[in-house]
Amino acid sequence: MKGTPVTIKDIAKALNISISTVSRALRGMPEIHESTRTAVIKLAEELDYQPNQLAKNLAKSRTKTIGVIVPNLSYYFFSAALNSIEEAAMQAGYSVMVCQSNESYLREVTNIQNLLRGQVEGFIISLARDTNDYSHIHKLMRKEVPLVLFDRYADEIEATKVIVNNKEAAFKATEHLLENGCKKIGFLAGPPNLLISTQRLMGYKEALEKHGIAFSNTNVFHTDFTQDNTVIKTLEMMSTLNPDGIVAVSDRIAFSAMFALKQKGLRIPEDVAVVSFNNEPICTLLSPTLSSVSQPVQEMGTEVVRLLLRQIENEHKLPVETKILETNLIVRESSARK
């Protein structure tokens, strides 16, 4: 389609020098004479020479590309993280190939395969909701492909990861509700296999116990993250538990829960206080505005890239590392009962 892709060969011919000299000049190698270098660079610009990355990559057997797989970019958390990942990667001269697993295990597996044959040098992965089997990840690790997990990980996977202190965050959130006078707090969880969900559940449990309230599994309702299912689970919770407070494992879940509460004619926070996770920008626009635990998305992105590039650019296998970042509870109207 293009007109005439200019190559170093063309430049060499035009200047009557060898292609290796051109190559060296273009890459700024010190041994090249000043005059030839300037001549080469000048001509290259005139001809609008674009190095063929493919050839470069093949010659150096490097692609300078990393693969990113996230559940869904329509979640604010992931698109924000991707933003920061892209930025950090670009700064380091890497490109990013992103795939969405769409919360599907199968798609996660095919994504990995595709990216692998696309010759990415490493992976940044946040596991899909439906991923219970980790053989695809383990296979990656056996091949010693550089890998960093973030946010959605699994204990069975001994890989480097960047996560937040989910338990502590949920503890803070739950305690906040307790301190605001809630006595019966329900927990809207995600799928039972999702670690971030169960960890947050642990924090919830600990907060209750610290405040002398017995934890009961019947107060925990597992959603699959979809709107409809969450509404159903919330209504179930209303009829069986009738809580005066809800900790939701994500903002999206809280949105649906608040919708269900309003449908039932319940006031937030007077009848039911709500707090959740992710601090999506829209939290400030809801009525009532939604209290939420904010995660250091930007820092997570930067950190994830840093840890991945360390692996990629190191000769030998690096020890597994777990970076835990801190969260921050943002209190808004949905939980302000005092």
Added chain:
Amino acid sequence: MKGTPVTIKDIAKALNISISTVSRALRGMPEIHESTRTAVIKLAEELDYQPNQLAKNLAKSRTKTIGVIVPNLSYYFFSAALNSIEEAAMQAGYSVMVCQSNESYLREVTNIQNLLRGQVEGFIISLARDTNDYSHIHKLMRKEVPLVLFDRYADEIEATKVIVNNKEAAFKATEHLLENGCKKIGFLAGPPNLLISTQRLMGYKEALEKHGIAFSNTNVFHTDFTQDNTVIKTLEMMSTLNPDGIVAVSDRIAFSAMFALKQKGLRIPEDVAVVSFNNEPICTLLSPTLSSVSQPVQEMGTEVVRLLLRQIENEHKLPVETKILETNLIVRESSARK
């Protein structure tokens, strides 16, 4: 990092045949003898042979990769579109490299440069909010790089595009408000240079005129898509126009507007009816639920990929094409005054 990348050479040597035979066998060329083919494939699997895409690409000078640049993946519209783009591309054996311009002109330009050197074979672009200058796009077109614009385009760019009938959609939305008894309808627009915004404005204008209401520029307020700015503009609109209906150019803008209205103690839709564009899933969870124009995102994604691949896979330059898809107004509580 990996142990030993197996190549066709290794397979050839082990089987005592030539590498071209291996290559042909692996690619299922018909002229290869059944027995040798099976032997090759068997050994390839045993050795877990992975073709080096880089070498393949260089040899065929094709990357089978397309570049996608969108303003921001945290907008539902774009992440949904990306989903469908990814899917369609994958089906056709292509990979996708995505970049977010973050609504910034500069980032859009660097994104194009990066993707270009990443050797993408074509571009799918939705312009950034801040893009007023189109020289980077024109440069692409001069190089005859396959390109399809979608959603956010510009009249000055004579490229193939996939869009919706924005004017008509806005006409429907505005007329809907009029039919619901609104007399003073304000328009919350995006930046004046954004075509989708001005087109929707046209539809708004036509609907007013059809119903015998004079259009006035003072009823149009331009936002920059940020929450804060939109709240400010809405408040301005309230004090200068005091409308009984608002057409917002996107759901995100409507969210902020509704927030501002509620702050002012106004009821939706009784005092002010609201309708917007994009039909984000969260529209059904707001109170009141938000009436919105839904766009055929999925179809747009498929179509965009189809048009791009046609360009990529065609020898000669194809004529510019504009595909206009239809929208659908979804009426919900925010505009139901009757």
Added chain:
DNA sequence: GTGAAAGCGCTAACAT
């Protein structure tokens, strides 16, 4: 400081 030549892993004529 520059050039010649080999090679990255694969495909694609052109032979046989």
Added chain:
DNA sequence: ATGTTAGCGCTTTCAC
């Protein structure tokens, strides 16, 4: 049906 030979565009020894 299979092998031989050139590349693809670049990097990188190894000479000079």
